[in-house]
Amino acid sequence: MDRLLVVGAGTMGSQIAMVCALAGHDTTVTDVTDDALDRARAQLQARLDRDVAKERRTRDDVDAAFDRLTFTTDLDAAAAGADLVIEAAVEKLDVKREVFARLDKAAPPQTILTTNSSAIMSSQIADATGRPDRVANMHFFNPALVMRCVEVVGSDDTSPETMETVTALARRLGKEPVVLHKEIPGFVxxxxxxxxxxxxxxxxxxxxxxxxxxxxxxxxxxxxxxxxxxxxxxxxxxxxxxxxxxxxxxxxxxxxxxxxxxxxxxxxxxxxxxxxxxxxxxxxxx
Ligand SMILES: NC(=O)c1ccc[n+]([C@@H]2O[C@H](COP(=O)([O-])OP(=O)(O)OC[C@H]3O[C@@H](n4cnc5c(N)ncnc54)[C@H](O)[C@@H]3O)[C@@H](O)[C@H]2O)c1
Structure with missing residues (x-):
């Protein structure tokens, strides 16, 4: 199983991380403060408790997913152990470029770096890294625990292998990948x-x-x-x-x-x- 890293534990990042953990992946989620991570953990706990109460999931599955989930503010250490990163930090280009430059330094060279951004296309970020062939958009929908669509969007520099890896991961997460053959603002x-x-x-x-x-x-x-x-x-x-x-x-x-x-x-x-x-x-x- 892939070791996954989700950057940003807000509305999207926290649920994307839980989707990954529920699918059996060791998953780390980072944010800039412990407060943000505590909030994410508490919200996930409440949401998944509701799912168990309504018999949508079993207590064992939920407990096992939490065991696979690590919350940390140490982005560099988390990146060093990641096979694929899903960035879901705030929707600001300068923040995303800075995060990607940092991930590029800290993550192994083969690690794929994706962004969940709805409006910022990976071509606007890829040149902040030395691996533009391994950068793409992996776009989940809100609420990520429920919505099945994931749009997979590469730039001109994204390699076919990266597109295939990200698409296959979306499938393993129980999602229905929608692949775009070219970048376009707003996706499909x-x-x-x-x-x-x-x-x-x-x-x-x-x-x-x-x-x-x-x-x-x-x-x-x-x-x-x-x-x-x-x-x-x-x-x-x-x-x-x-x-x-x-x-x-x-x-x-x-x-x-x-x-x-x-x-x-x-x-x-x-x-x-x-x-x-x-x-x-x-x-x-x-
Ligand atoms: N909200 C939606 O409906 C939705 C749907 C699809 C995609 N998206 C995309 O997901 C991304 C996140 O959106 P959201 O709604 O979850 O935002 P949010 O504001 O709820 O969460 C963003 C989180 O990123 C954290 N953060 C800020 N700077 C960071 C950094 N340098 N490193 C790590 N974490 C950092 C913040 O502390 C916050 O917890 C955006 O790019 C957005 O376009 C959002």
Whole structure:
């Protein structure tokens, strides 16, 4: 079994590390502070206890996974013993480049270095290392313990062997790998999600239908678990707004700019469920 290292114990990193440990891999997860690691451990414990209570997993499987999981702030020592790294630190290019440069120094030369980033492509990081052929995106979805898709994306420099190794690992983790043959911002799933969202906003702005009815069409005709406006309210309207601005900064394409409707909501501070108002009002639920 591979010895895996997950860098960053936040929302994604903690669950990715547990996915690896549940699949039988000795896994180390690092973060910058002990507090962050303690929080991750406590959240995983609570979540997996719930899974055991609901008979989704056995207590033995969960205990064995925790035994395979090591929490540490010592990134260099952890990298020295890793066959493959999944970086899930904060979504900042300078932080990721610094982490990759450090991993490159500390990890054995054959170790593959991947990033879970949704928006930063591995070609933006690979040149911080001396091994661009062994750098790729391995993109999990939130919540990583549940969502089965993992997008595997290489840059022009990523070797076919690296793509195969990462794809095979995703399969061993019980995931369904989706392989991209070229880098493109947003990859596949989030681009399709974005296209649905953009069309929904366009229909609204053209006065074709209401927020509620467009959501109803997506749920009842297309089988989506929730409509695009409900989803934007849940994830936070500012998240999509900033993702669009970041995409536009890379592409310069005016179609990548946030819509008028979303910009107005962000400027008013109506960011969705977290502020009590977005496309819908949640004041009654507060
Ligand atoms: N949240 C999502 O829905 C989602 C989905 C898919 C992919 N991603 C990607 O996953 C990555 C992490 O996102 P998240 O939502 O888990 O973020 P998060 O803010 O919850 O966690 C990031 C963690 O990284 C830690 N960190 C910061 N600098 C570090 C360093 N130098 N070394 C090690 N750890 C460091 C932070 O302390 C924090 O615990 C991002 O690249 C993001 O694009 C997020």
């Amino acid at each position: 799933a989030n681009r399709i999600l974005g296209a649905v969202r953009d069309e929904a906003i366009s229909l609204l702005e053209q006065g074709v239908s209401s927020v509620k009815d467009i959501d109803t069409a997506c749920r009842t005709a297309l089988g989506h678990p929730m409509g695009p406006f409900e989803l934007m309210d849940l994830t936070g309207i500012d998240i999509g707004y900033h993702a669009k601005l970041a995409r536009h900064a890379v592409t310069g394409d005016p179609r990548d700019l946030p819509s008028r409707t979303v910009t107005e909501l962000v400027e008013r501070g109506d960011l969705g469920r977290k502020t009590g108002k977005g496309f819908y009002s949640y004041e009654d639920e507060r």
